[in-house]
Every structure is written in structure tokens, then in C-alpha cells.
Amino acid sequence: MAEAATAAERLKGAYVGIEGDDRALVAAERLANTLRMIPVRIPAAAKPAYHAGAAFVANYTVALVGVAERLARAAGVPADIAARIYLPLLGGAVANLNALGPAASLTGAVRRGDEQTIKAHLKALSAEDRTLYRTVSRAAITLAREAGLSESAAERVEEALGKA
Template sequence: MAATLNLVGAGHVGRALGRVFAASGAFALQDVGARSAASAQAAVDVIGAGHACAGLAHMRPAQVWMLAVGDDQIGPVCAALAGAQPLAGAVVFHCSGAKASSELQPAIDAGALVASVHPVRSFADPAAVAADFAGTFCGIEGDPGALALLEPAFEAAGARLVRIDPAAKTVYHAAAVFASNYLVTVVDAALRAYQAAGVSPAVARELARPLATEALANVFRLGPEAALSGPVARGDVATVARQHAAVTGWDAPTGQLYEALVAPTADLARRKHGAS
């Protein structure tokens, strides 16, 4: 039979994963706890399973506890959980991509096995995530005993698990920032530079679109070394210097961004030519 699961946190992540677990039978969802009964009930209504509870003390003991709370709340909520519930032998895990399972020290002290399972998804639309969870990559780390229970359950829910080094958890999370957030920042710099040259915003997006999409497609098809092109890859130092000066003259912060990218791009170019 599936292990009993209590969900602490009624936000987007909790609702989406709770719905996935309820639909797949990966866990037997028992109680859903939140700061208020109304919030917990709203989550239960979305999930379609579980019993709403206002506060940790009103939840029943469970084999597994999932803390679907903000990063800065993991430690305090875990401490409160350890003070309110018997955790010896239970599995306690959180869903943060930035914090390691060691953040759950109060649960460890109470005799629990701990882990972290980070679904690599945007949870802006919990219903959409729940409906399309199959194939979702999850970074997972923690106690072997916790992983022995969690890994088959998440796989039953359709997850693709990737074990990560807990000591490098912050770097792991930064990888997502580079692949997503900072990518948007760099494209924004390109769009603003086009506009500085007199191109309308709508046309600027059309000019940047094939460059960005083809570059990304080449990275994932050929690898970053083969995908790299442009003046740094060619060793055209004069053009790089001229562009840096021009961009700095137009907008100093964007000039700093341009300069910051030269050295790592030159390193990538050396790898490119060393591999060719």
C-alpha cells in the first residue's frame, strides 16, 4: 500500500504535487495543513483528496511529511513540526531547489529521515503542472532510507529523478537561474540595444527571435562549444573592444554586462577550438 502523506503548505507547489499524488496513487494523501482552515480547505478542494487542518497540532501522524513552504520558512516550520508531531522513523522532505535536506535538522534530531525533492518546473499554474507532470525532472538528495521510499513514489507519479550533491545545492539552483532568468536578462539587453539603434520594439523581437532560438537549438543539439559563433569565437578582439565601448557609451550597466560576458565566452571559444 502507498505510504501515508501529510502536506504542510497550501500554495502552488503543494496543490500541484498533492493533486499529482492523489491522481497517481503514489502516496495516500491524508492531511493538508495550512495557517488557516480556509486555506487548507481550498487546497483540498483543488487536490481532490485529503483532510483540511489548521495548524500542525491538528494533523494526524503520517509516514511521510512534505513541507511545501517558502525557502525561508523551511527551518521554522520543520522546528514547529518536530515540536508538534512524533517524527521518529518518518520521512520528512521539502521541495526547495535552493536549500539542502540539511535544513531539516529539527526533524533529524527528532529521529526522522530527511530529503529534498525539487521539481524543475514553474508552478505559476498548478493545475497545468498537475495535468502535465509526467516526465518532469526532479533533483533529489537526502538520507538513503528516505530516498528508498521517495524515489519509487515519485517515479510512480511520472517524475524523472536526478540525484544531486547536497553540498552543491546552491550551485545546482543557480544553474536554473542561468538557464532561465539570466537568459531573459541577456535577451532583454539585445532588444534594448536594437531599440537604441532605432528599431521598434516589435521588430526588435523579430530580429532577435531567430538568433536566440537557433542558438539555443544548436546548444542542445550540438553542445555549447559547437554552437558558439560571433566575434569572440573568431578572436576578433578589435570588434569586441569597439562594441564594448559603444554599448558602454549608450548604457553603462549594459556595457558592464557585455564586459562580464567576454571572459567566459572567450573560455568557451578556447574549448571550441581545442575540440576542433
């Protein structure tokens, strides 16, 4: 965690994956409860997938915000503002996720089936950023379908994303 002093406070109410034999699980549950965390039993064989999920949420969200900050600077936003400009959007997304879950929280061009905006985004990005955009957009298409995006709109979005 970024700051050890605030990490313990942020862990209150957080879920924690635990695994082990019965004795270890009891001890882990006690420790989690002492720290005011919520223990969730994860089979040992499933721990890598569980941990990868944590990496997507924590590590890669930070990486994506870093990309967004770089794009804001490239668009002429002053560096001190670029570092903060998208944080209200991120906060809103997190609040929506907490209240609604992923599919209902999805917004933006993919959710709307707006292939023209997607094409404009791709045109504005470097080759490396286009690859990332396409990958994340394809994951968003799955959520958009769950949220009610029509199959024809999803196909148009996929076509707009092109090959990569």
C-alpha cells in the same frame, strides 16, 4: 514558471535535482517518474551550486534577452519587433546546445577571435552594458578556447575587452 498550465507539460523530459536520505530519494524518484521527469541525485551540500546553474540558464537568459531587446529599441527597431527579433537566434542557440554542447555551440566575435567587432560593440554600449558584455565575454573566452580558439586570438580578445 511563467504559466502554470503549460509548466507541467514543459516539465516532461526535464531533469530535476533531488536530494535526501534513501527513503526521500526513492519517493522523489517515484514522483519524478510519475511526472515524466528525469531525476538526478545532487548531494545536499552541492544544491546551491546546482540551483545557481539553473538561475544562470533560466533567469539570466531572460535578463540577457531583455538587455538585447532594449539595445534593439535603442538602435531604432520598433518595440513590437524588438521584443521578438532575437528569438530565432535564441532558438538556434538552444538547438545547438542540445545537439552539440556549450563549447561547440559558441558563435560570434569571441569565438572567431574578432577583436575589432568586440571593440565596436563596447563603443556602442553604455558603461553598465559594457560591464555586462565584458563579464559574459570572459565566460565565452573559456568556451572558445575549449572549441579551439588559439591562445594568441584569446589574448587579443582579452586585450580588446580591456579592464573592468
